[in-house]
Amino acid sequence: MIEISAYHKLALSAAAAAAQVLHDGANRTVNFLSPQDVKLQADEDSEKLIRRMLAETGLPIIGEELGGDPGLFEGNQLYWVVDPLDGTYNYLRNQPATCVSIGLMRGSEPVSGVIHDFCGDRVYAGVVGTGVTINGVSLQPSWADSLDQACLMTGFPAATDKSPEALAQFVEQVRRFKKIRMIGSAALAVAYVGTGQADVYYETATNLWDIAAGMAIVRAAGGVIDLQPTGKKPLNFNLWAAGKQEWIGARK
Numbered sequence: 001m002i003e004i005s006a007y008h009k010l011a012l013s014a015a016a017a018a019a020q021v022l023h024d025g026a027n028r029t030v031n032f033l034s035p036q037d038v039k040l041q042a043d044e045d046s047e048k049l050i051r052r053m054l055a056e057t058g059l060p061i062i063g064e065e066l067g068g069d070p071g072l073f074e075g076n077q078l079y080w081v082v083d084p085l086d087g088t089y090n091y092l093r094n095q096p097a098t099c100v101s102i103g104l105m106r107g108s109e110p111v112s113g114v115i116h117d118f119c120g121d122r123v124y125a126g127v128v129g130t131g132v133t134i135n136g137v138s139l140q141p142s143w144a145d146s147l148d149q150a151c152l153m154t155g156f157p158a159a160t161d162k163s164p165e166a167l168a169q170f171v172e173q174v175r176r177f178k179k180i181r182m183i184g185s186a187a188l189a190v191a192y193v194g195t196g197q198a199d200v201y202y203e204t205a206t207n208l209w210d211i212a213a214g215m216a217i218v219r220a221a222g223g224v225i226d227l228q229p230t231g232k233k234p235l236n237f238n239l240w241a242a243g244k245q246e247w248i249g250a251r252k
Contacts, residue, residue, distance in 0.1 A: 004104070004112060007057060007078070008127050011102040011114045014053040018046045018084060018100045019118035028092060036158040038089050039065070046084035050102065054080050059104075062235070064209040070234035073208065076107045081212035087185035096120060101187035103212025108227070113213030113220075115191045124191040126220030132194055141196025141221050143243030144178075150199035150247065152177040153189035157206045173202065173249075190214025193241050194221045201241040208235040215241060224248060 026042035033039075047065040054061060062068030063082040072079045080102065085091060087098035096119040104112040115124040126132035132139060144150040152174055156162065174180055181198065183189055186206050192198040194217030201214075215225050218241045226240040226248045240248045 002057065004127060005130075007059075007104055008112045008114070008125070010054065010057065011080075011104065011112065012123065012125060014050045015100045015102050015114045015116040015123070017053060018049050019116040021049065022046060022085060022091070022098075022100065023118040030092075034158070038092060040085070040088055040092060042091065043085045043088055046100065047082060050082050050084055050100070054082075054102075062209065064207070073105075073108055073235060078104060078106050078111065081105055081209050083187055083209040083213075086187040086210060087183075090184045095184065097183040097185040097188055099185055099188050101209070101213040103209075103214075103216055105212055105216075110212060110216035110219055110225075113191075113216030115187050115213050115217065117188060117191075124188075124195060124217055126194060126217035128216055128219045130220060132217055132221045134195055139195060141194065141223075141243065143196055143223075144199045147176055147247055149178050151179045151181060153181050153183070153192055153198045153201045155182045155184065155186060155189065155203050155206075157186070157203065157210070160205045170204075186210035187214050190239075190241050191217050193243065194218040194223060196221075196243070199243050200247050201239065204238045205230050205232060205236055206239060208237065211237070211239055211241075215239070218242075 029041040031039045044065045047063045060079040083101040091098040100116040102114045112127040190201045193201045223243045224245045228238045230236045
């Protein structure tokens with residue numbers, strides 16, 4: 001049986017290879033466009049590259065562009081979860097918050113995660129039970145002391161309910177934080193929590209590939225996560241991730 005560390009090392013290599021292609025200038029042809037979302041040829045090309053490199057493990061893969069078996073989330077076997085280009089709209093507009101995200105999960109539990117921020121030249125990584133690193137350097141995150149001093153990372157995925165009622169509920173959930181940040185990349189937002197650059201992440205109706213790697217980094221750092229299926233579609237969730245248990249749900 002392959003050690004988790006070997007899987008993690010391969011994920012680092014696969015993320016680096018895809019990140020290099022994206023950084024150098026991948027195919028930005030628009031393959032899909034809707035009022036709320038955009039998909040580029042670069043998304044698909046990046047995922048194909050990552051899948052080729054991860055194939056040697058023999059583990060199943062769930063990817064944003066090429067799919068996978070959602071039943072893996074209910075099981076107990078290891079599998080990969082890949083977002084080949086998180087923050088696609090940012091990438092299209094040459095905004096910096098974009099990355100490659102590769103998570104390793106066992107059923108519903110995150111095991112390891114790699115998030116390669118190729119614009120910021122930072123690689124966020126973590127293995128549950130081992131710890132977290134940025135660019136290979138171990139760190140212990142330092143989170144805020146209280147909720148009113150905490151920074152919340154959040155966003156509005158394409159599937160988010162933006163009705164007046166839903167937005168009012170959202171405001172009620174987040175108003176107690178000192179600062180609120182939206183960067184357009186769920187993967188990086190969760191990574192910031194795992195490395196102490198932020199304190200809490202909250203997002204509704206986000207997909208597993210957006211958050212799998214980040215959840216592993218938060219857990220590896222000693223943080224907590226609360227993942228709840230939305231029931232809207234397979235592998236779609238509401239997620240709280242935080243440095244402290246009492247901040248889940250923005251409770252005092």
